[in-house]
Amino acid sequence: MPTSVPSDRPVRWGLLGAGGIAGTVGADIAASPHSEVAAVGARDLDRARRLADRLGAPRAYGSYAELVADPELDVVYVATTHAQHHEHALLAIEAGKPVLVEKAFTLTKAQADEVIAAAAGNDVFCMEAMWMRMNPLVIRALEMVRGGAIGRVLSVTADHGQRFPFDAGHRLFDLGAGGGALLDLGVYSATFAWMFLGEPASVTTTGHLSPTGSDSTLAMQWNYEDDRYAHVTCTTESSTPCEGTVVGTDGWLRLGYPFYKPSELRVSTRAAGTEVLTEALPGNGYGPQVAEVERCLRAGLPQSPLVPLAETAAIMGLMDEARADLGVRYPADG
Structure with a gap:
């Protein structure tokens, strides 16, 4: 079972990517009383800093590798483009980080199976960001x-x-x-x-x-x-x-x-x-998804029962x- 996040502090998120969806979902993460955006990582450090400043995140990184290596992150939200999800989800998982991966989860089922197997092998939480399922x-x-x-x-x-x-x-x-x-x-x-x-x-x-x-x-x-x-x-x-x-x-x-x-x-x-x-729903409507990730991480669950990984892959x-x-x-x- 994955390690659970203590209930006496906020869940600390790292945003992998600094594009539009990272800012949109990140705003709802920052608005949650039980979460905080702790870091933003992008290939462009200035871009990462701008989003970090907007969301109140204390740290910004100019590479994805630096972001996933941050020891104070509880979960990484993979918010890059579809073709990058597979690579970036594996990068975070192999660094021991739980992941919320933006939809579409990957480009292909073969890639999805690989990400899911890696999460199981590294004993970390993994979920597709199919926010509709939590509405x-x-x-x-x-x-x-x-x-x-x-x-x-x-x-x-x-x-x-x-x-x-x-x-x-x-x-x-x-x-x-x-x-x-x-x-x-x-x-x-x-x-x-x-x-x-x-x-x-x-x-x-x-x-x-x-x-x-x-x-x-x-x-x-x-x-x-x-x-x-x-x-x-x-x-x-x-x-x-x-x-x-x-x-x-x-x-x-x-x-x-x-x-x-x-x-x-x-x-x-x-x-x-x-x-x-x-x-x-307040904000941009991602609050229920943020709350579900919080719940799963605090309970030490490997996946959300609302977004089963087997269904994501199928x-x-x-x-x-x-x-x-x-x-x-x-x-x-x-």
């Missing part, structure tokens, strides 16, 4: 479905589209950086469907490639042996409603907008009619297959 309204929706509120689940649909005009230099269109709609946007849609239906028996994929060969639109139909199904879609070509809908024999529920950070949960059943639940495998079907290849695919 209170998403958790409430899962509880209602598992409790039979909408009967037997028949289907799930989840769409995630944001318009990004084509730019060959942008990371979303750069195969070397893990570009494409699926790993950046569709990972939410795929995870949402998995949460309510589990692993499909078969998958059919369609979509459209950008001029660089990245997936600009990707749609999957997940098929199940008992005739249930899921429609999982993502695109960088248009903004979409970004809703997640679960249909059952006795009603339906919908999370949006957007389903990964829902503003409301709408439930309609034969017995009770339509009910709308709302819950506003979803990566489905995305590998979808990319292959569409003809999207990363250098990491070999």
Whole structure:
């Protein structure tokens, strides 16, 4: 069992990366009464210092190796681009540091398996930063479905589209950086469907490639042996409603907008009619994820039961297959 963090002091975080997501999540870490940003590491020391100053972190490093070597860190948040997650998660794990790895966890299932095995081998906590799984309204929706509120689940649909005009230099269109709609946007849609239906028996994929060969639109139909199904879609070509809908024999529920950070949960059943639940989260909405990492570290858990590593890896495998079907290849695919 990993070493637990004492309850009489804040959890001390190191941010590996100083880009936009590091600052966004870092702000919610700094806002937690039970955590603090203790250090920021980046390849550019000035950039690391600027983010450290903004978040009140006392230390900044000009390399990732220096960050993970800091003996006073309890956990490292890997906030670099998709293609770097594998390398940087392993760097932290091999230094004995627990890790929260930004989604998509890695580029491929093979990389995910390697990171997960390394965390187990080094006896450290590891979790994908799939903050949607900790959202209170998403958790409430899962509880209602598992409790039979909408009967037997028949289907799930989840769409995630944001318009990004084509730019060959942008990371979303750069195969070397893990570009494409699926790993950046569709990972939410795929995870949402998995949460309510589990692993499909078969998958059919369609979509459209950008001029660089990245997936600009990707749609999957997940098929199940008992005739249930899921429609999982993502695109960088248009903004979409970004809703997640679960249909059952006795009603339906919908999370949006957007389903990964829902503003409301709408439930309609034969017995009770339509009910709308709302819950506003402070800050940038990452507070529940920060709290879950805190809880796991204090309990000495190797992983979060809300974000099982086996599911993280399995979803990566489905995305590998979808990319292959569409003809999207990363250098990491070999």
